[in-house]
Amino acid sequence: MDQGRSGRGALGVPVGGAADSSALGAANRLVGNDAAVAGLEITLKGPSLRFPRGGVVALAGARFAATRSSGTAVGWGETLVLAAGETLNLEQVETGCRCWLALRGGLAVPPVMGSRSTFLPAGFGGYRGRALRAGDVLASGAQVGAVRLLRARVPFIERDEPLRVVAGPQVGLFEDAGLLAFFTGNYRVAAASDRRGLRLDGPAVSYARAEVPSQGVLPGAVQVPPDGRPIVLGWDGPVTGGYPVIAGVIAADMAKLAQLRPGDAVRFATIELERARALATEQWEIEALT
Incomplete structure (x- = not known):
């Protein structure tokens, strides 16, 4: 997901994009990306993600039970550097519904109508227009220069408020x-x-x-x-x-x-x-x- 595809309403296509663009933006800043770079939107239960070449990632939004290959718990709103071959495991959400994972360089899926977001009802965008399944392989975008760890405001949500x-x-x-x-x-x-x-x-x-x-x-x-x-x-x-x-x-x-x-x-x-x-x-x- 990214910030969505604007200006397509006449075609019946909503803006879509990340359900919380500020959380995606916060995660992106933590890995040195532009706020609008595409990341993963994860709902209710997370996947296990293997990084063959390593990577720099961050998570924002609802907190999930998450560990890396060593079994060490993963923090939220923090920059995480993964070694080649490491796995990031996300289990059930602990509170809330959705989180966003940003990867330095972003996700290199083809843009459709100016966005890399998945539009599930019509089956286009993102990775083959569908939700990810076990065995899917995603490429990261170009990584230029050294990793810059940027300051980010991770949104805090008062879920009990009306x-x-x-x-x-x-x-x-x-x-x-x-x-x-x-x-x-x-x-x-x-x-x-x-x-x-x-x-x-x-x-x-x-x-x-x-x-x-x-x-x-x-x-x-x-x-x-x-x-x-x-x-x-x-x-x-x-x-x-x-x-x-x-x-x-x-x-x-x-x-x-x-x-x-x-x-x-x-x-x-x-x-x-x-x-x-x-x-x-x-x-x-x-x-x-x-």
Whole structure:
């Protein structure tokens, strides 16, 4: 995964990319890469990775149980130098859902539409358009010069805090009872959730039935289908939708969204649009300086 492919919405292709670009950027900086270089996004359970020629790697995001060949535990947010033939073993996630592994030089997979990210629903990008399997071999990109260990801000995620949202374009369609259910209800991430969207189990959100024309939607948009169970659109979700959108998760909280897994509790809290914009600007400025 990298920062995704922008400007392809007219073709039905979402931006996609890393679910938490700041975590990928932090890992990349720790190995001396540009923040946008492609790395691995690892979800819930990690792989065992062998480095025939060695390598310089870093991990950021959710913490997984991880060891190197010697059995030594691997730190998070640290630069790790692996010798030729060493193996990096990642097991079950300890808290959260996803982490990102950066390799000095990046991953040398062919770009598709300007990105090396995998788009699983359509089967293109990344490594043959699919999730990695045992036996797959990935090449690293060119490594120029000596290793430079750079300072990086590894994001810290308050997972127990509510997701902050701004009002959606169809909020006026929702009845008082529906709004009360949505903003005071306790939800759980359903098992049928993935990068396309997080389906939520909990109080049904009622709204006035009305014809809603298809509209452009973005990751973080909270759609409510006829059964009243909200769906928070993810990074590989559709670029258009016909369900009413009650709210949108703010940009500064998309990293929280990336760490939710099936069974996790979800609550929502409103925030003013101007405050949401200010938080997004602050986040961008911090990332630009680190």
